Every structure is written in C-alpha cells, then in structure tokens.
Amino acid sequence: MHTQVVIIGGGPAGSLLAQLLHAAGIESVIVERRSTEYVLGRIRAGVLEDASARTLTAAGLGERMAAEGDPHDGVALAYGDQRVRIDFAELVGRRVMIWGQTEVQRDLYDALGSWGATLLDSVDDVAIHDVTGDRPRVTFTRDGQAEEITCDWIAGCDGAHGVSQDAFPTDLRRTYERSYPFGWLGVLSETPPVSPELIYASHERGFALCSMRHAMLSRYYVQCDRDDRVEDWSDDRFWSELTRRLPADDAERLQTGPSIEKSITPLRSFVAEPMRHGRLLVAGDAAHIVPPTGAKGLNLAISDVVLLAQAFVDHYARGDDDGLDGYSDRALRRVWKAVRFSWWLTTLMHRFPSRDDFDRKIQLAELDLLATSAPARATFADNYTGLPLDLGEVG
Ligand code: RFL
Ligand code: PHB
Secondary structure, X not given: OEEEEEEXXXXXXXXXXXXXXXXXXXXXXXXXXXXXXXXXXXXXXXEEOHHHHHHHHHOOOOHHHHHHOEEEOEEEEEEOOEEEEEEHHHHHOOOEEEOXXXXXXXXXXXXXXXXXXXXXXXXXXXXXXXXXXXXXEEEEEEOOEEEEEEEEEEEEOOOOOOOHHHHOOOOOOEEEEEEEEEEEEEEEEOOOOOOOOOEEEEOOOOOXXXXXXXXXXXXXXXXXXXXXXXXXXXHHHHHHHHHHHOOHHHHHHOOOOOEEEEEEEEEEEEEEEXXXXXXXXXXXXXXXXXXXXXXXXXXXXXXXXHHHHHHHHHHHHHOOOHHHHHHHHHHHHHHHHHHHHHHHHHXXXXXXXXXXHHHHHHHHHHHHHHHHOHHHHHHHHHHHHOOOOOOOOOO
C-alpha cells in the first residue's frame, strides 16, 4: 500500500490531522495500536482553549460541542478558605470550553468514518523505516499478518509511549525533563459539580481540583503519592480527602457518590527536540508532556496539528516547504510557553514533600498577588485560555 502521509496513532492529534488533511485533499492512513473501543473509552482532558474549540469547529467537529459543551468565563483558585476568581472574559476577552477529550475523540472518529478514512486499529509491532530517504515506510502486523505502507511523510502522533521518538538518532535529539514527586488521583462521579466553574485548590495537605463534564457528571482530582495505587484509595478516603482540601463552603456543598472511574496519573514535564527528522514529524504527546495542572496537553496536540496540517497543505498545494522546514521551531516556541505555564501552576498549587515553611509562604504570597493584582490575573488568564497561534486558524 502507498499513501501520502502515514499517521502513527489515532488519538486526538492523529485523528485531527487525518481530518484536516482530508479537507485539503491529502491522503493519509492511520495506524493505531489500540482497538477503537479502547480509544473511545479513555477518560482524559476536559478543557479546550478558545482557539482549540474554534479549530474543531472550523474542521466540522463543532456541532455537538456547541450544543452540549459548556463555555466557561473563569476559574477559581482556592487556598484555605479564600477564593480568587480569574475572570477570563473581563481580563482577556476569551473563554474556555468544557468539552471532554472523550467527546472530541468520538466526534473525530465519527467524522473519519463518514468519509471512509483508512484507520487500521489494533495493529502491533509498528516500526518506522528510511525517514532520511525519499520513500519512508511503516511496517506493522495486523491479525497476525505483516504489512507495509510506503509514503511521502510520516506523522508521529503516537503519544507518550509510542515508537516515533525512537526513530530520532540519539545524537540529534535533546530531551528536557522534570518529574514531580506526586501524582493525581482522578475520580468521575455521577453527581452535580460542586461549583459551576473549576476550582483549583492549594492546601497544606496537597492540591485538589474540582472539574466537570456536564450537569450530572463531575470530575475531581486530589494530589496523591507518586507510588499510590488505585486500590489504596477507597471512595470514602477520596471524598474525605477532597473535602478537607476545599474551602469550607465548597466542602459543605460537595455531593458525593460512587466513583464510576478512578485512575492515577504521575506528573511530568518533558520535551524532545527537534520535532522533525527527515520525513518524520512528531506532534502532541509524542513530542512533549505537560502535567495536567494547566490543562494544556490536548490543546498543544491540537495546535501542533494545526501547524503540521498547514505545512503539508503548503507542500502539496504550492510546493512550498517553509512550513515543513519551520515546523519544529514554530511548534516548540508555543510548546515551551505551555510547558512553562504548566510547570509554574504545578509548583504554585502542590505540596512538595521536600519543601519547607518558606516555600509555602512564597506560594501563599503568589496566590495573594493573584488575589490583589489584576495584571497578575490577566497573565494567568492569557496563558490559561491559550496564547495565540502564530498562524491564522485553519478554516
Ligand atoms: P494520545 O491521546 O496519547 O494518543 C496517542 C495514540 O497513539 C497510540 N499509540 C500507537 N499507535 C500505533 N503504534 C504505536 N506504537 C503506538 N503507541 C501509541 C495510542 O494508543 C493513542 O491512541 O496522544 P495525543 O493524540 O498527542 O493527545 C494528547 C492528549 O491525549 C493529552 O495531552 C491530554 O489528554 C492531556 N490532558 C489534558 N490536556 C488538556 O489539554 N486539558 C486537560 O484538561 C487535560 N487533562 C490530561 C488531562 C491527561 C490526563 N492523563 C490521563 C494523562 C487529565 C489527565 C488525568
Ligand atoms: C479535567 O476536567 O479532567 C481537567 C480539568 C482541568 C485540568 C485538568 C483536568 O487542569
């Protein structure tokens, strides 16, 4: 088989790329390690930046989001019994959209299905070959059969545990990493959200986040030890810990119920540079990971893909390779700003086991600065709702 672009990974980055390429008349094939059922069942991100929501709408994926998503004009930061509201609408004139990654993924797969995209799922042993030549190849096995696809380009959209990173020679690749000495325990419950807007809470016992999917589905997180297992956290322990970390009036309002999903995520910042080697270009979690505190991972996957799709369009439609040549540098400029914001917010809001009272005083001073300074809140709002892409929106 031959195609123009082989996309490794059918998560949000890979499936959005296939959708944008199709709209421009560029052929692609997606190879995905997991079953479609598994990909559609994953519970992950919940917050879309303004530009991400507009990108999805421009790509024809906005209908359900417009009807069922929930635009938010602000979030609250809580510490002790205090709350600071960051009013996005007033500070930067933008908003975010509460629309779960699970829904985004479903809309993407429905759209791909509607025009008959080639999405090969449940493949094994994916391997990348000849990226520095003119005719790269991807090999894999499917239903026990060895298969090969030749192509012009390979897009590595295979997430944090994929194979595309290994195709970069170690002497060409530089990695930057920070791991944090804690994780997040996330719970989904069929209860009304405690507050209409997200609450990020910094507490002596550790961080907590109150988020939601819709009026009867809440998503909550508490900071936990890196090595904790889900079995260590009964529902009772989870709710009691969450309650202790919220301001008293929120804690009183909190409605608890059985968890319908519970998982632990370790927190990590990671960037691998460059994002291109020969005819392989990587996007999304395959190139960078951020801790979920800033709600940036899915948004970065979308903004990488917007740049990448435009670069392919320029290449095929006009023979202009500036976009492909500049892809890595342009994407990384944006990535590093999101890495910085996610690291900063993680550092501000979490309890670090090795830190002392001085560090806590600095955190509280910074929270107080946010409470009392509109410019400090505006900087937060600018980063949280999403810095502009240095490329007009796809449309
Ligand atoms: P994905 O979603 O991991 O998709 C990669 C796909 O590649 C497949 N794959 C392979 N396929 C073929 N061959 C191989 N060898 C392969 N290896 C892997 C995988 O099966 C998968 O289908 O990466 P992508 O597309 O780059 O998307 C990135 C986002 O999923 C991720 O950044 C976000 O979920 C991060 N994230 C959040 N991002 C936000 O923007 N806002 C949020 O509010 C937010 N909250 C979160 C999050 C991530 C979390 N977890 C679970 C890490 C909250 C949590 C708890
Ligand atoms: C979520 O709703 O899952 C969520 C929201 C905000 C974050 C991270 C996760 O920063």
